[in-house]
Amino acid sequence: xxxxxxxxxxxxxxxxxxxxxxxxxxxxxxxxxxxxxxxxxxxxxxxxxxxxxxxxxxxxxxxxxxxxxxxxxxxxxxxxxxxxxxxxxxxxxxxxxxxxxxxxxxxxxxxxxxxxxxxxxxxxxxxxxxxxxxxxxxxxxxxxxxxxxxxxxxxxxxxxxxxxxxxxxxxxxxxxxxxxxxxxxxxxxxxxxxxxxxxxxxxxxxxxxxxxxxxxxxxxxxxxxxxxxxxxxxxxxxxxxxxxxxxxxxxxxxxxxxxxxxxxxxxxxxxxxxxxxxxxxxxxxxxxxxxxxxxxxxxxxxxxxxxxxxx
Ligand code: NCD
Numbered sequence: 465x466x467x468x469x470x471x472x473x474x475x476x477x478x479x480x481x482x483x484x485x486x487x488x489x490x491x492x493x494x495x496x497x498x499x500x501x502x503x504x505x506x507x508x509x510x511x512x513x514x515x516x517x518x519x520x521x522x523x524x525x526x527x528x529x530x531x532x533x534x535x536x537x538x539x540x541x542x543x544x545x546x547x548x549x550x551x552x553x554x555x556x557x558x559x560x561x562x563x564x565x566x567x568x569x570x571x572x573x574x575x576x577x578x579x580x581x582x583x584x585x586x587x588x589x590x591x592x593x594x595x596x597x598x599x600x601x602x603x604x605x606x607x608x609x610x611x612x613x614x615x616x617x618x619x620x621x622x623x624x625x626x627x628x629x630x631x632x633x634x635x636x637x638x639x640x641x642x643x644x645x646x647x648x649x650x651x652x653x654x655x656x657x658x659x660x661x662x663x664x665x666x667x668x669x670x671x672x673x674x675x676x677x678x679x680x681x682x683x684x685x686x687x688x689x690x691x692x693x694x695x696x697x698x699x700x701x702x703x704x705x706x707x708x709x710x711x712x713x714x715x716x717x718x719x720x721x722x723x724x725x726x727x728x729x730x731x732x733x734x735x736x737x738x739x740x741x742x743x744x745x746x747x748x749x750x751x752x753x754x755x756x757x758x759x760x761x762x763x764x765x766x767x768x769x770x771x772x773x774x775x
Contacts, residue, residue, distance in 0.1 A: 474768030477593040493760035505534040511567040512538040529758035561589040575599040590765035605638035607757040619646035628685030640666040
């Protein structure tokens, strides 16, 4: 067993690994794909999407991104795979690499599951993290940055509030890091029990009524019930009134300010239902951008793999 992480494996697993120039280059490339740039493969390239947690947006948009790049997508269903016979994640990846898969996109409930894959002898496969437990969610984060960049033309001085279940949200974790790196001012809100003092290094906690008038972006998060030990006392209506973006609060936002949400939305909980498709909301645009940013991410890791498959 090799103890040190292998840096030679092409992977995009955490926003921590990306510098500002790389983030900007990925957004720029995603814009090109959005405006019609196409790639030509010189040989077949196989991709497999391993989703051990439920997903609608991330899974389908990775698959569409792969197909738009000309990749062949291998069907993988964890329930029907040998994982149910006790095979480890590493051995599953080893198998897929051996049969010719060159890109693995993985979502898993275990925080930093990818360490196990990067510490082993290097797998001849590129790896993208599509969400690890409460850890990170780089593709969501990059599509969020793309959407903010398209809307405001940059990040310097922009005030962005991340609101809700911060402690359990991989979207929040990835976004607070990169927003600060890009020069935005980050604010947090939501139940204090779901706030961790380590977030202080990235931004400032304020009650929602104090920040709603100040910020350019209200980024609302779903309550991560599946990551809570006991949710039996959770009251949706009370949460909405105390911490949610109600219609009354939204009416106090700055004229150009936007609402974002990674989805899935629990309407009437973190966000009033009528706001989901309101003119302020970027929810649909975020999902659209998700395909293009994932195309850029896939291209980048595949080029790192020096496959020769990309023209
Ligand atoms: C997020 C996730 O899975 O972390 N959803 C997504 O990928 N668009 C957010 C969530 O589940 O609340």
